[in-house]
Amino acid sequence: MTLTDQQMTLLLDLRHDLHENPQVSEHESGTKERLMHFLSQHTSVKIVDKGAYFYAVKDEGEKETLAFRADMDSIVNSHFVAHHGCGHDGHSTILCALAMLLDKEKLGRNIVYLFQHAEENGVGAKQCCEMLKEAKVDRIYGLHNWPHLTKNTAHFKAGTLMCASSGLKLHFEGQQSHASEPEKGKNPIYAIGRLVELWRPLSVFHGYSPVEFAGEKFDDMILATIISTAVGEDNFGVSPGEGDLNLTVRAARSKDLNHLIEVMLKQAQTIAKEEGLKLEHSLTDTFPDTSNSISEVKRLGKIFSSAGLAYDLLDEPIRSSEDFGWYTKEIEGAFFFLGDGDYAELHSDDFDFPDDEIPYGLALFAAIARAKD
Missing domain, CATH: 3.30.70.360 (Alpha-Beta Plaits)
Known part of the structure; x- marks a missing residue:
């Protein structure tokens, strides 16, 4: 199954709406409402509102549950105004796209879509770890767009990925x-x-x-x-x-x-x-450090290869930080980069998530969700 042109138009409209209405860490109530409303209108997932954040469940009554996480907070720009200069509007849109794509599919596993608050100040993931047991999550996956890495390619490594x-x-x-x-x-x-x-x-x-x-x-x-x-x-x-x-x-x-x-x-x-x-x-x-286990790196490599999706194993970590590491200290999972190619720097006033990366980010997440392993 693939998304229709009409669905892609809805997703692009969502991404632009999020970009035009950014909210900083621990103040994302409006962003959360926009995302919950979108999912309620365009999918059949069950939405679980946790106050500062929420998650949505595709429950097939199966034993295994995979979670996919997107962050939804913004930074502030050089004029001290809220600004989606890190791509979280794009990450959230990709996760909504995944929920739409998989909505009517029978996967043989349950899927949780986690929309996390407060990544930029390191608070959100640690608070969201409570839902891993609540939703009985077995493995969790996340991505982040990254400039100057090859476009339409997933980038990751075993061990420390982000410091x-x-x-x-x-x-x-x-x-x-x-x-x-x-x-x-x-x-x-x-x-x-x-x-x-x-x-x-x-x-x-x-x-x-x-x-x-x-x-x-x-x-x-x-x-x-x-x-x-x-x-x-x-x-x-x-x-x-x-x-x-x-x-x-x-x-x-x-x-x-x-x-x-x-x-x-x-x-x-x-x-x-x-x-x-x-x-x-x-x-x-x-x-924390955000690190991938050798077994998860092998799993991703096998999944992406089977799906015909390009990936690259990095030689060194990225020096910046990401709070996704709190999740993988609790359960198995992996984090990877979605290459932006030659593009504006993250956290710059000029950054605006490239819409043409949404389909590839969706394809990477969908391959993991559909994999028979």
Whole structure:
């Protein structure tokens, strides 16, 4: 079965509607309503509303259940306005297309269509993991379009596909003093400066291989990027007493990410104590590594080959993060890229999901859903 021209027109209209009405992470109520309404109008799936997100079920009363996931939140552009600059409007449209395509087919398995909120800040997938047991999902699959990878081709690899990362926020509290008597205060700028220089080696990418830092061993790539610093204001009579240092910490593997954060916090605490400062920290936008098992990579290769669909095995992970990894820490599944070819960068103001990729994304998902394995 294939979709009719009329159905494809409906899907393109949906994609454009989503693109024109973007909503950022944890504020996707309107997007969710649009998607639920579309499915209720054009398929016979059972919709399960979970508040922040929803899923839809094609229940054939079979033992095996596969899930397919799409994210639905947007980013903000350089003008701080909501913008679908990561392609999630396209991902959601592909999943709606899959529901339409398979609606009347007998597959011999149940299918769950998961429409996830809050991917961009790493919150959504961890919350959605509850539905894996609720819907008795055996395996889960997801995709993401990616620029500069061969178009009309699926791209994936065994092991880490996308890296783990977390925002690390450090707040230093010292003692404010008059600018003419800085020795009477505790200005955190010196502790921040020492840490920035201490962590400078972490800003250099050395590839994917074991590495050492601060006398500690890590199994694979680690990185840390300074995002912002803040100390005082434009008040030239005051030596400030508070300051902040914010970083994104990254690693090819979640265990290395956690280890690196521990090492950095110990270093920060030591320097804060030496400078007579109090230190508070918090983590935000935390993502696991998104990895594929060897068995799932073999499964995808076999399925795509049998369906005549092009695929490519990547040599290295992509350094950015994706919260799909929370699912595959619970059950089997796989994640892959849908190549955009020579196209606008993700998260740029110019990005608009290419409509001509919807049929190929649909074909990849449909091949998995229909596979007899």
